[in-house]
Amino acid sequence: MGTMMDLDQSLVELRQTFRSRRTRSLEWRKSQLQAILQLLRKKEDKIFNALHQDLGKHPIEVYRDEIGVVEKSINHALSCLEKWMGPKKTRLPLVFFPASAQVLPEPLGLVLIFVSWNFPFSLAMDPLIGAISAGNVVVLKPSEHAPATSSLLSETIPLFLDSKAIKVIEGGAEVCEQLLQKKWDKIFFTGSQRVGRLIMSAAANHLTPVTLELGGKCPVILDSLSNLSEIKLAVKRIVGGKWGSCNGQACIAVDYVLVEDRFASVLINSLQRTIEKFYGKTLDEYQNLSRVVNKHHFNRLRSLLDDPLVAASIVYGGSWDEEKLMIQPTILLNPPLNSELMTEEIFGPLLPIITVDKIEESIDFINSMPKPLVIYALTKNEAFKKRILSETSSGTVTFNDILIQFLCDALPFGGVGPSGFGRYHGKYSFDTFSHEKAVLQRSYWFELEARYPPWNDFKLKFLRLTYKFDYFGLILLMLGLKK
Template identity: 35%
Template sequence: MAEYRRALLDKEKCMTSSIPECVQAQNRLFRSGKTLDLAFRKSQLRLLKGEIINRTKDIEAALYEDLGKGADEAYMSEIGLVLEAINHQMRHMKVYAGIHQHPVPLSQFPALYETVRIPYGTVLIMAPWNYPFYLAMVPLVEALAAGNTVVLKTGHAAVATSKVIREIIETVFDPEYVSVYTEGHEEIEELLEQKFDSIFFTGGKKLGTIVMEAAAKNLTPITLELGGKSPVVVDESANLAMAARRIVFGKFLNAGQTCVAPDYCVVHESVYDDFMAALGHEIRRQYPDPEEIGKIITPAHYERLLGLVNPDKVIFGGRASGPTLQIEPTVLGDVSWDDPIMQDEIFGPLLPVLKYSDFRTLMETIQDRPTPLAFYLFSRNRLHQEYVKKIQPFGGGCINDTIIQLASDWVPFGGMGASGMGQYHGRWGFETFTHIKSIAVKPDCRILDLPFRYNDRRPWMAKVIRRLLG
């Protein structure tokens, strides 16, 4: 009865109290052991899935209001992927959370070596605004599957989607289990003052640096999913029509506001003109009405993007609408590495296209820049493909496609260097929110206790040790 009253008290405090009190309530719930039960975790994910299905129309409407996403794009790039992540974790949670046995070194025989993953505790998840539902809910799903309690900070610039997320979370979960915050920088500052057991951040490098500094004060494990200037390379052997079709899809999805979107394109000089013609054809094919492209999230981002456009280099597009915050798909040609548009991540529907003549020189030029989150190569040249697979540094990518590396729960997603640290999706998401414990189990029978390691060993035993370990 006392535990029940405490749970009710924690719930009331979390609903009305400050951030520190809510984090404390979540800590108490985690330490009670309730979230360690796999049946409890599955039941909570099942409830979340049901509420998302019930609120699909509301989520689609919110994504349209925030980013101008149509219903099909909203489901394909956000809602459906979240449901898929829930299904994956529910199917495989038992295996991921189970005890796994490992080979025993001969020198330690007889023994049993095991590993088991345990949840960190109370974790902070900070989501961005560009895929406000997907990039909030997938880490949440994986953190809950792993057995944690969660404080979720939504991408507050996506006001309508943040509101729906809050309604879903408060309908499904008790706040001492999952709580959600939807406001701006003051809330972020207060959240980062708390001591969490793990922090998961998706967003820009500037805020990511602040988050990492805050985590360092408490030696908190952190996962950073950042961005960067992700290149797409089209060599002389590529299928130009297919390359143009898939680049247009990946670049202008969500009005270019995608962390793994092709940021710029580099094309072999021998096929440059043909590729540009194919690119223009694809833009007209996929966007016959330029007004159907999504909108830029805020006026400030809109003005920043317009400032990157050199009118003298616009090959396709270039028109923009301030009242609707829309910029039509725009391609800039004859761009150099020193142009303003090549200095920072674009994060909008602007595609600068450069030329190159030597593949290895191009790879070295890209390596001299900050490591990108994604890398895309369109090529039939096996040597070029192998170079990108085995040598070129980046978080993840595609050969002869764009974007789709993040669409599977069977491979990890994450950055490298300046584009982030840590991975998630599927098994890797479960592992991100857990600590792996190694345990050696020895029989307590003296007959099976090898005397070699003890200090009273006989001289000949030292030779045996060197042979076993050498």
């Protein structure tokens, strides 16, 4: 981006585009979504290359987490968009007779989307799909920590999408500060809690609504399973949910595992075998693991192991290669609970295992921590499932699998408390970037005189009945019992 004047000119053009009402039409919205599909198809190789440069992601991981998920979301939006845009009729109490009502979705206006670096393509496109579907104009701010993807978005989006309605602005912290000084109709942010607080504080100056997709320490509750095949599958899902998606650098990645003490050794051995099967035994062998995003985050992760008591709890892994920004998948057994490893979101390839005497104690343990974005519970115990649902709070609960909830357009995705607020995916993305305008219409041919003075006892009794028994109030009205 150039000067502040360039930014101001861009925002003026975007608001003019929105006021022209062009973005409100079904045709425009569909054309932009279809254009993103064309971008995916024609620039797939460049997307693969950008994600490899930024994070060392394998092309199959890129397709699964970045390209395929976006294509799926677009096709879902295209198939549902006309229905989403339509007014929703709502039933009115009979006392409003004769009247009709509907809820009409309308775009918010000028939207700012901040993108996180860990999934720098899909976390740009997924909210963009929702903002476009709802008919908004958009400024997209990619993460400077994923520079190849940021450049790709900046170069390709203007080639495929309406450049007067959707703009990409690159830059670092200074650019973010400039953007936050401006007035927006919505800010959508994916990232850390620390930056989320700054976003929210800046948005408050203009009373701008925000959606914050943050993170937290997402636990796995591993209950006892009945046979070896189930144990192997559960461990495979834990390994995939920890290291298989950006090497633990994901807000929904497994942060720690809760298991009964008697199963800890079995779990550790099974984790080790699965890790080596999926990724290899040494740093030199790893072909399917993403690297740590940059030196700063590499050093942050390294520092988590500086505490001698934390280092002493390592039961597998622990090696690293600073030049390659690679840290070996590392398992720790019962590290100190007051260590930074257990009080802060890890966001990397370190996996603490915390043992309890009885798995039911895991509920109290989770409740002693800030509310997580996701709770994963691998259990077949229906009574225990009900307890988890009723006695814990989290953005999502997923039973007997890891990560798949993120791919489901039928479910809202979002946090609660410190893990964020607001939700998106599928129809929920459309709703996030829309205002639901209530519309009520009445006729002039009938009036409820009891609503007006002069007041008397009958009118008070009538109003009491109307509010308490709406249908009864109408019957009285129909009988002409009014003054």
